Amino acid sequence: MLGKLKELFSPQELLKGNFGIERESLRVNDKGELSLISHPSVFGDKIENGYITTDFAEGQIEVITPPFKNIEETYNFTNALYDIVAMEIGDEYLWPQSMPGIVPDDDKIRIAEYGENNKGKQARLYRQSLIEKYGGKKQLICGIHYNFSFSDDMITKLFNNKKHIHFLGDSGCSNQDVDYKEFKNKIYLRVTRNYLRYRWLLIYLLGASGVVDKSYIKTCVNSSKEIAQDSFSNEGALSYRNSECGYKNKIDLFPNYNSVDEYINSLKGFINDKLIDSYKELYSCVRLKPKNVDKFFDSLKNDGIQYLEYRSIDINPFEKGGISLNDLYFLQLFNLFLLINDESDYAKWQEEGNENQNIISKFGQKELMLKKDGQLITKEAFGLEILNKIKCINEELNLDKEEIINNMIEKIKDHKLTYAYKIEEKVKEEGYIRAHINIAKVYKKSSYSNRFKLEGYEDLELSTQILLKESIKRGITVEVLDRVENFISLTRNNKVEYIKQATKTSKDNYVTVLIMENKSVTKKVLADNNINVPKGIESNSINEAKNVIKNFIGVPIVIKPKSTNFGLGISIFKEGADSESIEKALEIAFNHDNTILIEEFIKGKEYRFLVIDDEVVGILHRVPANVKGDGVRSITELVEIKNQDPLRGYHYVTPLEKIILDENAKLFLKQQNKDFNYIPQKDEVIYLRENSNISTGGDSIDYTDDIPDKFKKIAVEAARAVNARICGVDMMLEDYCNENSNYAIIELNFNPAIHIHCYPYKGVERNIGVEVLKVLELI
């Protein structure tokens, strides 16, 4: 099959598929104790929210990525979900380990609550039965569930070449009469069987739960040794979660994986025999998944296997999201290996697989013997056999993952490279609880530093990242339709809203936007509504404009091209000018546009009022790059400190830009007889340039609560005049404290950035994403 794959597919096609991750984690306090507090209400209905829900316990959060075509997206989204959750759980932490922290006795565990409707009651009853059957502590074990399918294109192409594809017991010819669904089932059944055969290797490579807390199940604790305070393990332990102490059925169950029909029948047999209550209770390390999970058996039978769920993967404590990108890459190779590798006809393969798992889970760090088709083989030899095959697949198909495989080869040779070993060492130093809490604190801090962005979506504008984040948090289904254009869709209850650049929505009408886009029409409409705008004239001809110069001599004016770009072509005469200067300014302006404006110059400072649905939700003022002295440090040192703020970065991927001490700043300081070594006095503010653009290190300052209502009302009226629901109103105010101060609206913006209000340099962070969701009627 390898040769056929090579012939049919490019490496990119082979690495595509559909990849989703579910990750559970316990909410704990800073002592590592399981939280008894309610699931945060911001995440909404646990049943409706497809991204963030609970598992068994109220304090057991489960995050779920949608299926992505590229594994990188899946990885990033897992981290993004972590960031979102971590910021909403107050002073709690997300326990970064499969085995729980400090857990109470069963009667104290707060089972997840799903409300009082039928579905909610059922969910509760089901959990109640589990606690009785398996005990609550086991239910608190967390893990990674890895969902995957090959791409449809890949399976279709294989199907079209089915006569060349051999399965166990089949010749290619026998595939001739197989239909697409059956063919697909055969593929996934083969992968499943091989997964069961070789899963021990995954547990070895990814296992990370070799220690338990004293509060864990007595029998498990008692059979282990205390390696640090209240921290118990046995020599060589690798994954308690995958061991007998983990989450298992009462007795080993071996479903039939020969065909979907036989699989279904064997499961129904278990249920009839009262071994399990439903298919859900089969704690197999891999599950066949249908299209429609709600009609599990019917859908599996009629639609075939849609995807597989691998359930053997421990939380990786060294990864915020719980699994590393390289491990995910390795899984892609592993999947291809499972697809390609021929199957043996050894009858007791399922029992052997279980046995190998148990040995590896409990003693995997030691040198030990496993079994292969009934024959003993060392862990290392068996592992190397598989890994070398994978290496060969990688080479043959040009998948470019050699380094990852080599690292795995090193790991099979040296148990000190396992996650289990590394976490054990940390536990020995800090204790089980402290070690994990310390890790959780680092992750939570990183989530805070990331609060303005959405991991994996950093190529999008910050405003769009914020809106996506607020949506995901609430279980609103997000999709990015066009990354370059920041075009997304948000869906809730079958209601789809398309949004471009966070504020371009279906809720504003088109001509409203066109009015705002056109400065002179905007001014006309505002003036018609008795709102102050800079008075002035528009001219299409330099001769016409020159004719009226005498009306403007000595008057404070601004002369500018009608369509200004970054301030080019603008002349400002704060104190008025003579005829020649005005003429010159007209010529400059006409060099930039066929139409120019001569406007009165308005004194004061500029404030951005963000108006959403007749309410001012944020007011921002920008000041040029500056530092404030402490009487000790030089300008260079003060800038360095100010630049450490995670809100500051380079090239607009953060809400603020780092201050750069360039030639401009040098010149600007020189005019004040200062240089970069100057030590400002305590509280002395030194400005480093004239312009207040954020792009050159300027500060944004929130004034939402400081500006009098009168001006807010004017901003709202301006937005209303053009019928805008989302509108950035740029207002000049001579003295913002004084209600009677002169004002003028100089521009309306139809695509106001929201991130500047969400994450200002100084002042309250405003949650504008939520305001946009309200406009969209999605919350």
Add this chain to the structure above:
Amino acid sequence: MLGKLKELFSPQELLKGNFGIERESLRVNDKGELSLISHPSVFGDKIENGYITTDFAEGQIEVITPPFKNIEETYNFTNALYDIVAMEIGDEYLWPQSMPGIVPDDDKIRIAEYGENNKGKQARLYRQSLIEKYGGKKQLICGIHYNFSFSDDMITKLFNNKKHIHFLGDSGCSNQDVDYKEFKNKIYLRVTRNYLRYRWLLIYLLGASGVVDKSYIKTCVNSSKEIAQDSFSNEGALSYRNSECGYKNKIDLFPNYNSVDEYINSLKGFINDKLIDSYKELYSCVRLKPKNVDKFFDSLKNDGIQYLEYRSIDINPFEKGGISLNDLYFLQLFNLFLLINDESDYAKWQEEGNENQNIISKFGQKELMLKKDGQLITKEAFGLEILNKIKCINEELNLDKEEIINNMIEKIKDHKLTYAYKIEEKVKEEGYIRAHINIAKVYKKSSYSNRFKLEGYEDLELSTQILLKESIKRGITVEVLDRVENFISLTRNNKVEYIKQATKTSKDNYVTVLIMENKSVTKKVLADNNINVPKGIESNSINEAKNVIKNFIGVPIVIKPKSTNFGLGISIFKEGADSESIEKALEIAFNHDNTILIEEFIKGKEYRFLVIDDEVVGILHRVPANVKGDGVRSITELVEIKNQDPLRGYHYVTPLEKIILDENAKLFLKQQNKDFNYIPQKDEVIYLRENSNISTGGDSIDYTDDIPDKFKKIAVEAARAVNARICGVDMMLEDYCNENSNYAIIELNFNPAIHIHCYPYKGVERNIGVEVLKVLELI
């Protein structure tokens, strides 16, 4: 004052003001008989429609321009209103003459009807009283009313320099205590008095009603001579309308023009003395107009004189709109003369003005004596005195109108240059009725040729001109906010709608437009709604794209940049291509955009479905430039004939472009072994180029009634999928006659041109402007 004007103002400022025209005309049949048919219902409520209404009789249309700042706009709008009206009166004509055509006896005249409400009844009663007092025939006389005011800026600047402005009996110093309103009143009163003194000259220069029909008032006919069949005049007659046979009060009335208060008092005196019923009945040749005409006296007193109305101007039969642009320019100079010229203190100036008017109206073409301040003076000497003063004003103030004044000087010297003489000559040849009907036919034909455009607005896109025209027709107030951007507002009953480019309205939401703007998002949304779109992939990297080339070898495909501009960078492989050709095409596409599309090639022809509010209101198909043979003419000759269609022009000012026989056409014909001299057989169609663009002389053909409903429904669904109310759907159809034919939607357009459907080369002209007005809820 002349010196002060020169000092304060540029020529442009002096020529600005507010200028409006009212023009009456009788609807007549092709025999010249007054129409008894109802006013066209498309013009709506006569009281509400501010542009098109009736005057005295139901068959007497009055068109009214809004006030414009430039006289050119006023002129153009007058013509535009003519065009609009002429196209809505069936097989009737607009009588191009102040004196009526064939009029019935009073009891047969259909008085204008205004409905049965109070206002309507009053209007009717008023007209009833007029017919009784003055007779119906006089009420049918039509004319031009010229409304004007100086610009506010001009009056303000004069006011600010009031100590240098001298009025009759005043020194500049006496102005010191005058307020703005009083100052403005003084200006207009002085102009009014001078108008009354010098109006005889205007009547001479613009008079054009020197003949009457036999059916006119007996006493007038009887005192005249038959100069052609049923056509009566007296020797030297110039303006029956301004003569004793015209529309006058029973006795001469002389209001007091010294001040507004005295004016009001004198009018009230006339009313008290039962000489007139209301101020409206004072048939003065000039009227002082207040801000609020409904509260005439109060507003005149409180707000002062707002503008003046000159009422001496005859319809100019040689102008479609009834007045020439040069005559309007002359009026601007005349107004300045009236403002500047010092007044004499001759007491009987009003009587003298009347007397001069009567003499000029009745005998103006002859050499005769007038009176000036009680002294006899020849018409020519008096006229030259005035015109030379005007010439001096023109020179001093650089108004650049010397030629116009010189023409007037020629006219005062030679009566054969008067309109009256010229129309009289025509009447002598053709008879009064025929002469005017022949003129009316020419104008109506010109209105038809203009049907796709709005005179004075040719710089706007045709779609916008069409929308403006449909609005004006219905009395919806139009304003052009930004000519370059085709940004207009339409107002009805205080409801304002802003529109850009005819189809960008408040009724479509912003994100709908953004979806349509983005081809891949559009495709995604359509596909999600189960609407056929060309299948394909999008790629951001040439390497990624090259990786999938093998999937497309031999398949009919189109490779194109994501944002196509005029077809640049597109490769079409109708029969599929090999690997190298595809690679090459990818490179070409990537040269035009960072993102490219590989799409299946859809067979068939492209149709533009215009969907408005869930209905297909037009379907258009375009074919390349072509001619159809008659077996006689060469290609060159056939093109020449085809190009005569007024719908064809150059540079997109017409719905279609003229065919140009250029090198491309030559080459294209050469491939068919033909040249421009080839004579196609009867009905042989010769295509002159490959592309079907209208811009290269292509034909547009309406298919609205030919395409099966199934495809219309699909187009509607496509528009609905993106929630568009106005949407151009481009659909490929393999065979439009066959409902089962394959189709695919290749693009949605958010700014579909409407003019192509309104004025196709072949097929029904669709009134899309009305559809847009419906969407806007303005009708």
